[in-house]
Amino acid sequence: MRKRFLAPFVLSAFFFAACGGGQKSGEQASSSNATAGQEGGAVDTSMVSPGANAPVAKGKTLIDDQDCKTCHKEDTKLVGPGYKEIAQKYENNDKNVETLADKVIKGGSGNWGEVAMLPHPSLQKEDAKEMVKYILSLK
Ligand code: HEC
The missing domain is CATH 1.10.760.10 (Cytochrome c-like domain)
Structure with missing residues (x-):
């Protein structure tokens, strides 16, 4: 009884962690992409004073x-x-x-x-x- 109750809990905790980790690195990747894009877009304005x-x-x-x-x-x-x-x-x-x-x-x-x-x-x-x-x- 106790074991059956715990197993899904442990499992879902594991998924949570895995998911959260994945999302975080995904966010980081996309935000660094956005920054790179902005830098690219800023090139022509940075050429002028x-x-x-x-x-x-x-x-x-x-x-x-x-x-x-x-x-x-x-x-x-x-x-x-x-x-x-x-x-x-x-x-x-x-x-x-x-x-x-x-x-x-x-x-x-x-x-x-x-x-x-x-x-x-x-x-x-x-x-x-x-x-x-x-x-x-x-x-
Ligand atoms: C239908 C074609 C056409 C379009 C569309 C057009 N132009 Fe012109 N533009 C000309 C011509 C032809 C002249 C030369 C006029 C003259 O001899 O006085 C000219 C001249 C100019 C001049 C110099 C004016 C002068 O008196 O020396 C500027 C500045 C200019 N255009 C800006 C623009 C801008 C900004 C746009 C968009 C909003 C634009 N043009 C759209 C045809 C066009």
Whole structure:
């Protein structure tokens, strides 16, 4: 009677321990993976100085979410000028960020040729500025 009562108890205690141990190492493995992933993701932001990196990274994300890439590439001219060309043409200052952000929102042509950029009226001005800051940082 006593033996039959104890056996399952001992057994389940053993399983508990085994399970708990397994879970713990599993957690450790996955959390170290997550850290590695974060480090990987942080690579491009760590290439810029800490002061500049946050807004610039935000601008890049915003651009990636928009249709910009159908007309713009970083290095080469597509329908519109390459981002690096734009960065070379304009100094990275508040006035240019302001003007170019307006241009992104309103669209237009004339600075690079006859082809017009489509307007992006749904963009927030602040977001457009973040995008332009990112573009002008690509020198
Ligand atoms: C339909 C194609 C098209 C799309 C989409 C597009 N652009 Fe353009 N973009 C152009 C063209 C064409 C020009 C050159 C306009 C000119 O000559 O003034 C240009 C110019 C620019 C300029 C420089 C403006 C100037 O006056 O020198 C910036 C900055 C820019 N685009 C950013 C963006 C961003 C950010 C997006 C996404 C929100 C975007 N573009 C989407 C075609 C496009």
